[in-house]
Amino acid sequence: MKRTTFFTLNTLGAKRGGLVKAVIKRANAVAAAEPDRAVHLLTLGLQTQIDSVREEMIQLDLLNPRVQVTNLIHTLGQQKANEKQTKSRFLKRLNRHFIVFDDVSRSENDSYRVFDNGVYVQYVRFDAMDRLVFIDYFSDTRHRLKREEYLENGQLFQIIHYSTTTNKPVSRQFLHGNGTCYLTLWHKMNSVDWSHLFYFGKNEQLQFNDPAAFYTFALNQLLAQYPAVLLSSEFRDRLPNLPKRNLDAVVLDVSHSDIRKIAFGHSNHFVAPFDETASISGVWNTLFERLGEWSAIITATARQATHMTQKFGHDSLFHSIPHAFTNRVAGNIVSDAVNPNRFVVVSRIQVKKDVAESIRVMRQIVDRNPHAFLDFYGFGYNDPLEKELHALIKELKLTEHIHFKGFVTDMQEAYAGAVATLFTSQSEGFGMAILESMSYGIPVIAYDICYGPAEIIEDGVTGRLIPKRETQQLAEAAIDLMEHPETRRTMGLRAVGALEPFSDQQYETNWVNLLDKLDSSMV
Known part of the structure; x- marks a missing residue:
């Protein structure tokens, strides 16, 4: 079984x-x-x-x-049958009692500001299928008091109560389809952390600290x-x-x-x-x-x-069990025209990823080639670390050389035509970006860290492994590939050919074998 x-x-x-x-x-x-x-x-x-x-x-x-x-x-909750209320009907009802304005700041045309005798009282949002997503309620002084969140079937699922001073959630109620509460969650004061939960079951009421x-x-x-x-x-x-x-x-x-x-x-x-x-x-x-x-x-x-x-x-x-990444267009991209000035980083902006190190590497690359640039794919959290990264770019005078491209699901967009991917993490469990880049025929220049780079890259053959924190060595390796296109092309071809241990078929086999073993009565 x-x-x-x-x-x-x-x-x-x-x-x-x-x-x-x-x-x-x-x-x-x-x-x-x-x-x-x-x-x-x-x-x-x-x-x-x-x-x-x-x-x-x-x-x-x-x-x-x-x-x-x-x-x-x-x-833990009980849902009720679908009673989706159409957007047009909902807005028609609102307009009978209130003045409703489109939120013109959103191109999706899915959100509305609701006024009662000139006082802002509600903010309403729908999804792309015109299903109600949430309603925010405001005080006379325009502080958000609570938010009602709805399931796709139109059921009110969650009510979030907010602090009027910090605008952070204070508590949440989770509701059955009949409107009764089955779970209340408290947040720590002035924090999004959870502190206490109260469960209201049919036959038991439980508190969790x-x-x-x-x-x-x-x-x-x-x-x-x-x-x-x-x-x-x-x-x-x-x-x-x-x-x-x-x-x-x-x-x-x-x-x-x-x-x-x-x-x-x-x-x-x-x-x-x-x-x-x-x-x-x-x-x-x-x-x-x-x-x-x-x-x-x-x-x-x-x-x-x-x-x-x-x-x-x-x-x-x-x-x-190594991760896998099978590229449906592997090999084709290797023959694409390479922009001799373009490098790539694919990463979140997070401490252990150390994206700032790739910025310092780029400063040395640009010193050698003023036309060099870096396309950064990924996302940050609008936190101090991300602000520090932008400050470093400005400090090193790289504003014109670092391009933030955001998150993409089509990885070919990220890797196509790059000289190499820079991988400057301090710590990884594997490093999926290495596998992705190699599958597109783009060599990776990586610090030799625990874990991943040395298990995927053969130094000088399918990519480059550099002792960690050796910024100058990593920059020199990047410059070498930039200045020797045939070496870079050969390395990219070998990278694509070295991925059999990371194929979908091998990955699937490894997991099926382990799960079959765990299915048995003896582990």
């Missing part, structure tokens, strides 16, 4: 980073290879219209239609419906919805008569300098302190699995 399989994420969407992409890739592969296995992506964060997210991703060919998407908080305990309770409720399950723990981060204990603790505390629990190591498990000479990061403590309770621990590189077994033993517990 195939276990019903749940791969966990915090949120799901078309525009997400490498971890989310990797989990989606796995779910798609397993669903395609094993039609008799039920595969779920289970999200923990607050996503009201999760069905629309799934629809969009299927339409974009990012998600296999066999993969089910479920939000854990949704599973730790969100991790709430999630374990909700998982127990959900998984009890299935005779045999597999549940994954995918991230160790401290998040607003898991501020005290991380997902490993949540998963390990789940009780079920026939369950297999797996953990995937998407990231490096050391603190700075992020190699085997360093201490173990505290966010991994739960995973390692309770090793005997896992059915399997998977890493993306054999090197990381080896480091773990050397430290903790349990050799049979650790498995290495």
Whole structure:
């Protein structure tokens, strides 16, 4: 019997980073290879219209239609039948009692400001299918008091109450289809972190002072419906919805008569300098302190699995399954015209990604070639780190040489015609951007860090490996490829030809074999 399989994420969407992409890739592969296995992506964060997210991703060919998407908080409530209210009917009713203005700042023409005798009282938004998404309510002094969020079926699902001084959420109510509340969530004062949750069940009322305990309770409720399950723990981060204990603790505390629990190591498990000479990061403590309770621990590189077994033993517990990236146009792009001045970075703006280092490298490249430029694909969080990055670009006089392109789903747009991809992370679990770039015939010049670059790149053959923090060496390697186009072309061709260990077929086989083993009564 195939276990019903749940791969966990915090949120799901078309525009997400490498971890989310990797989990989606796995779910798609397993669903395609094993039609008799039920595969779920289970999200923990607050996503009201999760069905629309799934629809969009299927339409974009990012998600296999066999993969089910479920939000854990949704599973505790009871939905009612579809009673979608049309946008025209809703606006007609509003106009009978209020004055309604289009929000002209949004080109989508989907949002409206509502006034009562000249006082701004509501802000209303619809989605692309004219379904009501939310309504904001305001005080006479234009402070947001609360937001009502709606499901695709027209049901009021969540009410968020806001502080009038900070405009941050203070509490949230989650509602059944009949309008009664089944869950109240409190935020810490002046913070988005969760603090207390109150569950109002039919036969029990429970208080949770730790969100991790709430999630374990909700998982127990959900998984009890299935005779045999597999549940994954995918991230160790401290998040607003898991501020005290991380997902490993949540998963390990789940009780079920026939369950297999797996953990995937998407990231490096050391603190700075992020190699085997360093201490173990505290966010991994739960995973390692309770090793005997896992059915399997998977890493993306054999090197990381080896480091773990050397430290903790349990050799049979650790498995290495590299990520995969199969490019449908591999090889074709290699023959595309190369812009001899163009370099690429594909990354989030995050501390361990150290995008600022690629900016310092570009300063040295531009010193040699004033026409050189860098196209940056990815996203930031509009936080101090992103502001510091823009300040560094200005300080190094690179404003005309650094182009921010945003997030793209068509990776050919990012890589086509580049001399090379610069990869300057301090710490990785794998480095999907390396695989993506090589699959398009674009060599990668990377720091040799834990983990990923050395497991994917053969130095001088399919790309370049540079000792970490050697900025000048990395810049010189980039300049060398820029000035020797035939060397660069040969390296790109070899990069494409070196990806068999990372093929979809090999990836699928690895995961099916592991899951089949976990399906059995003995692990």
